[in-house]
Amino acid sequence: MTDRLTIATWNINSVRLRMPIVERLLRDHGPDVLCLQETKCPDANFPEGAFRKLGYEHVAINGQKGYHGVAVVSRRPLAEVERRGFCDKGDARHIAVSVPFGGTSLRLHNFYVPAGGDEPDREINEKFGHKLDFMGEMRSWLAGEEARRPAVVVGDLNVAPFEHDVWSHKALLKVVSHTPVETELFEEIRRAGNWIDAMREVVPPTDKLYTWWSYRAKDWDAADKGRRLDHVWLSQPLAGTLRSVAVLREARGWEKPSDHVPVMTVLEG
Structure with a gap:
């Protein structure tokens, strides 16, 4: 008998402010696990009760007042919760949990990578330097044991890596x-x-693919100046389990939306 697991990832840009659309996602789409980034609240203020009412009784949080913050809510039990620090900043930008899957478990990493400010020069922009240093620490860590076991990396990784991950490669270089x-x-x-870049396994690299549209656009849908900043990676032991990935573009048009939309991944094993 196979096991089917749906994982959603979403930079929610304040979980308390946008709880109505989080509830809409959970009611309408019912992922087994939801990973949130930029929750913007300390652990004590996280709305656990609202999630529990919807059947998401297992909650793991790494929160911070007013900034950053990541969380995992799940219908399935969560074990081995880990909160890793990067760059000695004390920022709440990572949480990892183990989730039952396929008769065993997988390791699920939820990241919120620093945005990096406006100027792409670490000599004059400390935030950009911090982003590159954070990513450097990710490279060292995710190249080892984490990649050799069944594992998933999700989150707002704040990089649009390929030409068709942005509305204009030339304009955004x-x-x-x-x-x-x-x-x-x-x-x-x-x-x-x-x-494995799960999203590009499903959507060809030659096709445009976005998960974020700026608040600055008067009509984000018509302008369609998006970027793919949210990602789903699978370790090689999960290579044969990917069934689908869906970007819920319509969520960008929900009431009081985040500038990011949810990405839903289905695994079967």
């Missing part, structure tokens, strides 16, 4: 999230652990 130094480092991280 000097814009943070699509600069060559970022995209090359991003792919170094993925290749170092031989991680």
Whole structure:
């Protein structure tokens, strides 16, 4: 008998502010596990009760007042919760849990990579330097044991690595999230652990694919100036389990939306 697992990832840009659309996602789509980024609240203020009412009784949080924050809510039990720090900053940007799957379990990593500010030069922009350092630490860690076991990396990784992950490759080459130094480092991280880019396994690299649209656009849908900043990676032991990936673009048009939309991945094993 096979086991089917649906994992959703979503930068929610304040979980308390946007709880109504989180509830909509859970009611309408019912993922087994939801990974949130940029929750923007300390652990004590996380709305656990609302999730439990919807059947998501297992909650793991790494929160921070006003900034950052990641969380995992699940219908399935969560074990071996780990919160890893990066760059000695004390930021809440990672949480890992073990989730039952296929008669055993998989390791699920939920990341919120620093955005990197506006200027792609670490000499004049400390935030950009922090982003590159954070990614450097990710590369060292995700190249080892984490990549050799059944594992999934999800989250707002804040890099659009390929030409068709942005609305205009040429226009964004000097814009943070699509600069060559970022995209090359991003792919170094993925290749170092031989991680599978699940979204591009399903959607050809020649097709446009976005998960984020700026709040600055008057009509985000018509302008369609998006970027793929949210990602799903699978370790090689899970290579044969991928069944589908869906970007819920319509969520960008929900009431009081995040600028990111959920990405839903189905595994079967």
